[in-house]
Amino acid sequence: MIEKNQSPNRWLMLTVLFLARVTMGFQYQAVAALSPLFADSFAIGLTDLGILVGLYMSPGVVVALPGAAIGKLFGDKRVVSFGMILMIFGGLIMAFGWNYPLQLTGRVVAGAGGVILNVLMAKMVTDYFSGREISLSMGIFANSWPVGIGAALLILPLVGNTAGLIWAMLTVVILIFIGLLLFYSMYVEVNVDQVAAKSTDKFKISGTALLALLCAGIIWAFYNAGLAMIFAFAPIFLLEKGWSLLSANSTTSIVLWLAVISIPIGGYLADRTGKKDFIILGSLITFSILLSLSAHTDFVISIYILIGLFAGLAAGPIMGLPSEVLTPENRGIGIGIFLSLFYVGVVLAPILAGALLETTENPGAAFYLGSVLLMLG
Template sequence: MKTSLSRDGSARWWMLLLLSLGFVQLTLNWFNIAAAFSVIGPRFGLQVPQLALLISLFLAGYGIFHIPTGFLAYRFGLRNTLLAGILLESLGTIATALAPDYAWLLVLRIITGVGASLFVGCGFSMVTSWFRGRELALALGISGGAAFALGAALGLFAWVSLIEAVSWSMALLIGGLIGMLIFAVSLVWLRTPDDEQVELEAKAIRWSAVGRVLGNKDLWLLGLALLGAYGAYFTASQLMSTYAVATFHFSEGQAGLMAAVIVLAGIPGSIIGGYFADRARALKLVILAPPLLLGLGLLVLPFAGVVGTWIIAVFVGFLLIYSFAAWTASPGHYSDQIFPEDVATAEGLMLTLAAVGGFLVPLGFGLIEAASGFTGAWIFLGVVSIIFAVIGFAAREPLKAPAQQEARIAVEEGVK
């Protein structure tokens, strides 16, 4: 079966549609369990720290496997690794729906996170290959931003009504089956671009290339820059509804709407962020200004009241995904050192660093909330968002690919 197509014409936009469906299922089956927290908590006798652990363990599996995903993409091919990720996350969600107790929920959230990790790094890499040099940040904004946010909104809001109608386990089962359908469609139609097929197909791992990527200082700095805001975003998107119920006595429907507002705000954020990132002369500013502003918003959240909390919820969702579109495009712009077959590993490194925040920040939030209440927990999120964003200013300004056509030859000759 032919597994590549020319990037000319409309093919790249059809591939973007398929990859965007993959991102929808990614976050649908990531976030839909949060819509069930109000049922799972009483069902298994869980409090906020135990529910926060479910968030953290998904992100542990998700984060630990980002760099190994790059190795697997080298060894088995980018497309095959991406498809394996969709399959594993979907099966993990189906198994979660059948979990008999909290211990099984913990184990299955790790496994489901591993599947998500296999998909996401390869998904960003595939989009980069199809849109290299043309509308890259916009394409990443549509797929890794807008589609990502749409899936999360479905999981956090639409799944509240579905859970009320059919039970939490059946709702998660439906999410897993949707993932299986997207896997089948992608298996049949997803392709790689002809001009990068050789680089993206299965091959022996070149450890010199791995070392070059993992030793790239700029990737480390930009990865750390989003560590705090990344963890704060996922904590807020899944626990702000719990805060609203406890503090403002929202109904479950109102709380679910607030959670959905956070992630839906990422849809315009991703497209606007991608548009400006493709045209910006200083990409670092597009990446780093939003998490700084996000941190400031979280610092004032516990003092903002109902209206202020709604406004901050919108800006949390908008700002993180605005930054994320440019952030995920940066390995493609460091084209003097990061080549097509390296992008999955490069994205994996950055996502691993961010996922450390995704694991530790919800845990910190849960522990602080249990010890002193929500006020200190929200301030904690704001502080870590700002501190880590400042680190990113030490990174080199990402380069534009057209100026780096001779870089690969120079690097490979240097290796020889």
């Protein structure tokens, strides 16, 4: 454990944040990874599954901004710990909930905790790395999401098929509890807020900087909406093509594990070359084309390999964009605005995709939607 009077190693702090945030990706992916079990247990269709997937992010639309302000008032570490407790409580409701309304309730509660974790941890990384290796550090931080999702795709179907849905959801809760213990015992807050608090209690930002921040938030929202089409609906798409649940989830996880490699590479290249815009644009266009192709090809594994290699390049540079216009004084609220837009996108996209799947009866409809959103980004 690091004492408060010691100067913390920023890379160690990034590692602690990374490992704690893995639990969020793991919990988010639980519904999609266990979709046949949820469908059978609660007699729900694709639209209801899409709602259940999207609800995890839904509290972000209203919680992201207040969460940032509460973090400034009570301390980021305390509020993140509270958020992880909410994730545990919501996970327990889902594990023992006997009907669909209880699943919805648990998903919202857990999602509210995840929002708090996500917003404040992004601010924590920026506090430690603003102005130096910000794209690389944000790329590593962002990597915790695909690591958590990929782990869920590999672990939860095995637990669910052998021990049942309840034990699979309890596995999620146990992992979050371990992450909470690690975070609370190891993380040390940087002192940047002491300077910010002395300057002003109000959020101040220029019109130009606010516009840039909003544009960055929209790009991040569309980018993650495209990823959500893979994470949430690729297993369903492959099941429709006759694949087994384990094979469908394992194949989908190819994107995640290759993104684990490409995300920090994209961040490193952006910092090294200074060509953030070029890397973001190239990654989004390539991802869009490949996602569209994946809807009507038999070379699924090859396409997923390419998606994993190219899609991840943009993550770090996009997440680093807010640091270019935010100062320590407005950083918490600014990142709250940035992630509020992200949450709007990732909430609406799975719901819309689920409705498209049922309306068109085309298993690839979600991929076409994701491709369009990526081009708009």
